Amino acid sequence: MKEILEFQKNEITEYHVYRRLSKRVKNENVKILLSIAEDERKHYETLKDISGKEIKPSKFLIFWYSLLAILFGITFALKLMEKNEKKAEKAYKNIAKNYPEVVKIMRDEEKHEEELLNMLDEERLNYVSSMVLGLNDALVELTGALAGLTYAFQNSKIVGLSGLITGIAAAFSMSASEYLSQRAEEENGKTNPLKAALYTGLAYIVTVTILVAPFLILNNPFLALAITLIGAALIVLLFTFFVSIVKEKNFGKYFLEMFLLSFGVAAFSFFVGIIARKIFGIEI
Template identity: 50%
Template sequence: MTMKDIETKLDAKTKDAVLKSQKTEMTEHVVYKRLAKKQRGRNAEILEQISEDEARHASIWERYTNTKVRPNPVAVILYTFLNMLFGITFTLKLMELNEDRAQKKYKKFLTLLPDAEEVLKEEEKHEQALLDLIDEERLKYTSSIVLGLNDALVELTGTLAGLTFALANSRIVGLAGLITGIAASLSMAASEYLSQKSEERDTLPVQASVYTGVAYIITVALLIFPFFVSSSVYAALAWSLVNALIIIALFTFFVSVVRSVSFKPMFTEMALVSFGVAAISFVIGSIANKLLGGSL
């Protein structure tokens, strides 16, 4: 069957699927090219190679569609922004996840398009092998970031919930949370430094402690902020708990993408632990307030 015969036999749905695949390849070609310019050494070479592969795949689809397509500008801007915010590995993994979904469409016309199977195999093996070579510092310290976030979420949500009923004053609760958070972040950073130094790892103790401390402080800031802007202590607590849920969701999504693990179980576990401690502390604070005659 000649190329002209195949092109003639393409129905509307198949051609639309091929065009979408072609646009995806062109978009990723541009994104990988941009990301390569922000990297050095081996990482830059890997991204350049992937970019060339995507351009070649797009040219294969173009032979069938006989149509030139432009990259998706919104996707290019989005992936560039995500790279700045979450790093190169997260961005690449997310792109691969999206492409995996698109690859399912390839199977519908593999028998019609002879080159599709070759493209599919290359996407599954070659690019994944290249992505595995990407080395990013922050991923080495994921456990340190998890430590800072988890401890801040569990400790501070519990503290703020308990103080809300015990003190019933937004500013005082916020100030108490700020003092507790700063002291705890320094303590956690120091503990992580000593823990890393006592064990043989491929991470540096100082960097690990910094990642833990910074993750803790950022979480503290997001959790106590509502208490300084809301006059209602209960509204502030509700706002703070929503912030905690957002932090858990964002970080869980990040880890699930870069580690290729399931999002739901990890999110559920972190949320249940944090909100479970908050609920217990809320009850303890309420009891403390009543025992003191509501004088606080």
């Protein structure tokens, strides 16, 4: 009965979530989400007949998924919902023998998964590769440059200013390259070259700002570098989680790949800074 009540709460919560998210989409997607929401309400009523109890939805989850849709897009929020649907399918199988009514709920959950996968078509997802390009290039290039400059100069403000100038210049350069690249393939894809360039540049500049900020705020360059590396790790963590959800990639493998690449270059550049300082004997 405890499981039934949990399922009941989930169903009525998802009913409200789907209805709220339906207000953020257009065209046929609205009808699909409202249809799924109505199914969730029916599931709730079925489970209520079994439990004999009225359950209130989780206001926190309704707010949480709505917030995720605003911050990361409707696709990200729905994909997370889909993951919960898969967990629910497995859980429903465990109690289906005792409650035959649950079988229909299981079939509906499987149908929801297919409908959600077919309906997801969000503009920003067409530019994920552009965002990956800007973010990953900024991480690899700037963490390496900042690490090398930290030991070479050992002056926070000079390292921060050098990183900022390098980062902004690289952002414009990368945006221009992405524009030309997308322009050459414009006829074959859904992406707009100008938007692709903007997504690349924006991802690059946001990453540069996060990585350079500690050097402009703190006086200790090595402490600033440590905070920068922590920031880089968090950026990699959040972005790989986002991509793993919307593109259904293996999170662990994708995170490890980006992490090792970024921090491997940073470590190598730090040693280059040590060698450069000893060879040229620069003191600032």
